[in-house]
Amino acid sequence: MGFWRESHKRLHGIIKHRDDPFWKNNYPPNGFNCACRVFAYTKEQLQDRGWEAYTGELPDIAQKGFKGDSLADANKELEKIYREKAKRVAGINAPSKLIKAAILADYGRILENQKRWKEVKGLYDNPVIDKKIVIAHTSVLLQDLLHTQTKEIFLSAETLVKQKQKHKELGAFDYYLISHMGIKPLYKFADGDYSVVFVEKLGNKYRIVYKVTQDRKEVYVTSFLKYSKEDEKDFNRQIEKFKRNKKEIRDLEE
Structure with a gap:
């Protein structure tokens, strides 16, 4: 308790756009026992507070093993959970089959949303x-x-x-x-x-x-x-x- 890495402290208060490549490797946690957090604000909220996004370059601060796209990793874990749930309820009885169908439908929507986001982001960045x-x-x-x-x-x-x-x-x-x-x-x-x-x-x-x-x-x-x-x-x-x-x-x- 009470210990903060100097490299992390220097980024306190930094505002970066949600699409900034900085987040790909540096979204918290960025190391063992890292307690850093990220807060989301709308453009209007930034204007109300007199804040501006930082557009300069920032160093990568994530330790080895913590670098990577946290959202993508979270999606992989979510997919794993859905697969395990679907396996557990498969083929037990009629109500369970209904539950299985609902789980697989949810899982399908998640995959569709992931695919759509990738396509939208790709076209937005490179039309x-x-x-x-x-x-x-x-x-x-x-x-x-x-x-x-x-x-x-x-x-x-x-x-x-x-x-x-x-x-x-x-x-x-x-x-x-x-x-x-x-x-x-x-x-x-x-x-x-x-x-x-x-x-x-x-x-x-x-x-x-x-x-x-x-x-x-x-x-x-x-x-x-x-x-x-x-x-x-x-x-x-x-x-x-x-x-x-x-x-x-x-x-x-x-």
């Missing part, structure tokens, strides 16, 4: 022209709004490049969250081949524009916007503007 990824799956609501039966929603590198130029407040994680935003939108509007939805996720409000191709076989995210807490008035003005000029959908449910 190769002509490339597109599946950013989400269409809900029944969105299918009804766009008159399509397609199951996938795409994000193209071309759109992402334009978005990053116009909306620097959006990070890779925001785009990843699109797949979790389609169930209960705050507001929804139809405009021909386009559908505009306003959603709230993790305390933030977003506007997503979806477009279906003329043959109704593909759906794309063509615009994505994030509102900060300071943008609440602008958010409300946008809603009122859409209500005046677009067709608001009120009677469709997921």
Whole structure:
């Protein structure tokens, strides 16, 4: 108790973006009995406190055996737990088979989310022209709004490049969250081949524009916007503007 490594103490109060490569090798714990902790703050919280992210280079402080992607290691452990649970409940009786099915379904969703995050992060960091990824799956609501039966929603590198130029407040994680935003939108509007939805996720409000191709076989995210807490008035003005000029959908449910 009462002992702190000098190399760790020097990093106290340092703020790094969540996507900074520094975290790949230096996310705590970084050594035996390391008690360092990391706290997450939104951009708005940093601004309220007058804090700024540190953009300079930092030394690797992790001891041998502690370097590596902690999140990836945690995911491996989580996969191991699910496999063991599935094995224990397999083939015992009918109720256990139901439990097994539920566990395997959860496990499948975890793997799908991991894959989607990897693809989103890869496209965000390196938006190769002509490339597109599946950013989400269409809900029944969105299918009804766009008159399509397609199951996938795409994000193209071309759109992402334009978005990053116009909306620097959006990070890779925001785009990843699109797949979790389609169930209960705050507001929804139809405009021909386009559908505009306003959603709230993790305390933030977003506007997503979806477009279906003329043959109704593909759906794309063509615009994505994030509102900060300071943008609440602008958010409300946008809603009122859409209500005046677009067709608001009120009677469709997921």
